[in-house]
Amino acid sequence: MGGELSCTHGWIENCHFINHFWPVFPLADIASTTISEVTLESAISYTLGGMDDELMYSNFAMKWTLILLVLLVMGGEVQGNPNVILIYSDDQGAVDLNCFGARDLVTPNLDALAGRGIRFTQFYAAPVCSPSRASLLTGLTAQRAGVAGNAGGTAGLPNEKFTMAEMFKAAGYRTAQIGKWHLGMAPEMQPNAQGFDHSFGHLGGCIDSYSHFFYWSGPNRHDLQRNGNEVHYPGRFFPDLMVEETVRFIKKRPEDPFFIYFAINSPHYPYQGDPEWLEYYKKQGVPYPRDLYAAFISTMDEKIGTVLDFLKAEGLADSTIVIFQADNGYSTEERAHFGGGNSGSYRGAKACLFEGGIRVPAIISWPGKIPEGEVRSQFAVNTDWMPTLAALCGIPLDAGSLDGKSLVSIIHNANAETAHAEGYCWAFKTMWVARKEKWKVIGNPYDSGRPDAVFNEPLFLVDLEMDPGETTNLAGKYPEKVKELETQYKKWVEDSE
Ligand SMILES: [Ca+2]
Numbered sequence: 001m002g003g004e005l006s007c008t009h010g011w012i013e014n015c016h017f018i019n020h021f022w023p024v025f026p027l028a029d030i031a032s033t034t035i036s037e038v039t040l041e042s043a044i045s046y047t048l049g050g051m052d053d054e055l056m057y058s059n060f061a062m063k064w065t066l067i068l069l070v071l072l073v074m075g076g077e078v079q080g081n082p083n084v085i086l087i088y089s090d091d092q093g094a095v096d097l098n099c100f101g102a103r104d105l106v107t108p109n110l111d112a113l114a115g116r117g118i119r120f121t122q123f124y125a126a127p128v129c130s131p132s133r134a135s136l137l138t139g140l141t142a143q144r145a146g147v148a149g150n151a152g153g154t155a156g157l158p159n160e161k162f163t164m165a166e167m168f169k170a171a172g173y174r175t176a177q178i179g180k181w182h183l184g185m186a187p188e189m190q191p192n193a194q195g196f197d198h199s200f201g202h203l204g205g206c207i208d209s210y211s212h213f214f215y216w217s218g219p220n221r222h223d224l225q226r227n228g229n230e231v232h233y234p235g236r237f238f239p240d241l242m243v244e245e246t247v248r249f250i251k252k253r254p255e256d257p258f259f260i261y262f263a264i265n266s267p268h269y270p271y272q273g274d275p276e277w278l279e280y281y282k283k284q285g286v287p288y289p290r291d292l293y294a295a296f297i298s299t300m301d302e303k304i305g306t307v308l309d310f311l312k313a314e315g316l317a318d319s320t321i322v323i324f325q326a327d328n329g330y331s332t333e334e335r336a337h338f339g340g341g342n343s344g345s346y347r348g349a350k351a352c353l354f355e356g357g358i359r360v361p362a363i364i365s366w367p368g369k370i371p372e373g374e375v376r377s378q379f380a381v382n383t384d385w386m387p388t389l390a391a392l393c394g395i396p397l398d399a400g401s402l403d404g405k406s407l408v409s410i411i412h413n414a415n416a417e418t419a420h421a422e423g424y425c426w427a428f429k430t431m432w433v434a435r436k437e438k439w440k441v442i443g444n445p446y447d448s449g450r451p452d453a454v455f456n457e458p459l460f461l462v463d464l465e466m467d468p469g470e471t472t473n474l475a476g477k478y479p480e481k482v483k484e485l486e487t488q489y490k491k492w493v494e495d496s497e
Contacts, residue, residue: 081173081257082366082393083320085246085311086164086385087304088136088261090129090180090206090268091350092326092361093341096297100361101344104286106277106298109305110363113324117365118411119375125328125382127350127357127428129182129205130156132327132382133263137163137183137194139386139402143427143496147183150205156184157194164386165195168259171395176249177201178242179263192227196261200226200245202238206265209238209272215335237272239264239303247310254314257393262307266300267293269335274299293330293340318367321392325382326360332448343449347470352448353426353433354470366392370411378410378418379435423485425492434489438465441475441485459486 095101099111099119126132130151131142138145138161146158157163165175176198177191182205184190191199202223206215211234212224224231224238233241246260273295280298281291304324311317330341331350341349348354362380364370370392383404390397391408399406405419423436432443442460447453461475461482475482 081171082369083257083316084168084173084259084389084393085307085320085322086136086259086261086389087322087324088133088179088263089300089324089326090263090265091328091331091336091341092267092297093330093343093349094346094356094359094361095342095344096267096293096326096330097301097361102342104284104290105294106280107301109301109308110324113304113308113322113365114363115373116367117322117363117373118371120362120364120380121375121377123325123360123362123380123382124358124424124426125325125360126426127328127353129180129268129327131428133157133181133183134161135403136325136327136382136385137165137261139164139383139399139404141383141403141425141492141496143493144403148427149429151182151184151189152205154184154186156186156189159188159193161194163195164389165191165259165261167195167386167390167395167397168393169195169197171393172257174198174249174253174256174258175260176246176258177261177263178245178249179261180205180265180268181263187228190228198227198249200231201242201263202265206268206270207238208270209265210235212238215270239266239300243303243306243310246307250310250314250316254316262304264300264303266303267296267330267341269331269333269337271296271337271340272299273297274302289337289340290342292337318369321364321366321389323362323364323385323389325362325385328360329357332451345469347449348447349449351428352446353428353431353442354445354447354449355464355468356449358426364388364407364411374414376410376414378416379420379424380407380410380418381420381424384419423488425489427493432489434485434492436485436488438463439481439485440464440470441482441489442470443486443489461485 134145134147177196271292277295343356346355348356387399
C-alpha cells in the first residue's frame with residue numbers, strides 16, 4: 001500500500017476539486033494507479049511525451065497532470081493512505097524513556113522508534129486520563145470536548161463531538177480502539193458509537209492486567225469488552241491480549257488502510273511488570289517503588305516492540321505512521337505506591353498543572369517520509385495530532401475550529417515557529433494555567449509531586465526558559481505579565497462555554 005495513490009479509501013472522493021475537474025475519466029481509473037515508482041521528473045516527461053499522440057495525452061498526460069496538481073494542492077504530503085497506529089501510554093513521567101533522559105530504564109523499542117522518527121521535548125497533554133484522551137481524540141481542549149474531569153458515572157465524551165476515529169472512518173479507513181477507553185460507559189459514549197468499527201478493552205480507568213477487574217474502587221466489577229459485549233480471558237496478561245487483537249485486526253484486511261488507537265494501560269497502576277524485568281531491576285539495585293514502575297515500563301516497551309516487529313514482518317513499516325505519547329505525568333497515588341515515575345527536572349506529577357503533570361514524552365515516525373532521528377523543541381500539544389494526521393494522510397478536515405494545529409511544518413523543519421504562538425490554556429479542578437511563549441501563569445497552584453508544598457499566593461508566574469523547574473514565582477516582579485495572562489485565561493473560559 002505504501003506510495004499507492006488510491007481513491008477507494010476516501011480522500012479523492014472527498015476532494016471536490018478532483019470530482020469537479022474530472023469530466024473524462026472515472027475515479028476508478030486513477031484508483032489503480034500507483035505513484036510509488038514514478039518521480040516528478042518522469043511524470044512530467046510522461047506528460048510531454050504524450051503530446052504527439054492525442055489519445056496518449058488523454059489517457060496519461062491529463063491523468064498525471066491532475067495527479068501532480070492534486071499533490072501540489074495537498075502540499076506534497078499525500079503519499080497514498082498511510083496506516084496510523086496511535087499508541088497512548090498511561091501515567092508515564094516526562095523523562096521515563098531512555099531516549100527522553102532516563103538512565104535507569106531499558107526501553108529499546110521506543111528508543112528505536114524515536115531513532116526512526118521525531119522526538120518532541122516540549123509536548124503537552126492534560127493532567128489526568130479522561131481529559132487527555134478527550135482532547136487527543138477531538139483536537140479540542142478538554143473543556144471544549146466536554147470532559148473537564150475524569151469520566152465516571154454518566155460523565156464522558158458527548159456523542160456529538162467529532163472524533164479522530166470519525167475523521168478516519170469518513171475517509172474510508174478501518175478504525176479500531178484497543179485498550180483503555182475511559183471516555184464514558186453509556187452506549188452512546190462507547191468506542192463503537194464514536195467512530196471505531198472495532199473495539200476491545202476496558203471502559204473504565206484501569207484494570208488488573210490478569211483478572212481484568214476494575215482496579216480503582218469498588219464494587220468489584222469485571223471490565224473487558226469487545227464491541228460492547230463482555231468477554232472473559234481470565235489469567236491472560238492484558239497487554240498480550242491487546243497485541244493479539246491488534247495483529248488480528250490488521251491481518252483481517254491488510255490491504256486496506258487502518259487507524260488503530262492503541263491505548264495501553266501501562267505504566268498505570270497496578271504495577272504488573274514481567275517477572276524477568278522485576279528480577280532485572282532488583283539486580284540493578286533500583287530502589288522501591290521505582291523498580292516496580294521500571295519493570296512495567298520495560299514490559300510495555302516489549303509489547304509495543306512486538307506490534308512494531310509485526311508491522312515490519314508484514315511489510316507495513318514504511319506505510320504506517322506510528323505515534324507514541326503518554327496521556328499525563330506519572331502518578332503519586334497510593335495505588336501507584338506514591339510514585340515510581342520520574343519527571344526529571346520538571347516540577348509536579350499527574351493531576352496538577354505544573355510541567356510534570358502535563359509535559360509528556362511524544363514521538364512520531366513514518367520511515368522515509370518524515371525526518372528520522374531528529375528532535376523538536378517547539379511547544380506542541382496532544383490536540384495537534386488530529387489536524388497533523390489529517391494533513392499527513394491527505395484527509396480533508398475543517399481544522400479552523402480546533403484548538404490543535406498541524407505540526408507538519410515543525411515535523412519538516414526544526415526551525416519552524418510553534419503552532420501555538422497565540423498561547424494555550426488548561427484547567428483542572430481549581431487549578432488553571434495560561435501559557436504564552438516562555439511565560440506561564442498558574443492559578444491556585446498545587447504540586448502533586450510535593451503535596452506538602454505551601455503556596456501563599458494564588459498566582460504563580462514562571463519564565464519557562466529561565467526556570468523550567470518552576471521553582472520561583474515571578475508574579476510580584478512582573479505584574480503586567482500576570483495581568484495579560486489572566487486576561488488570556490478569562491477569554492479562554494468564555495470561549496470554552
Ligand atoms: Ca493517565
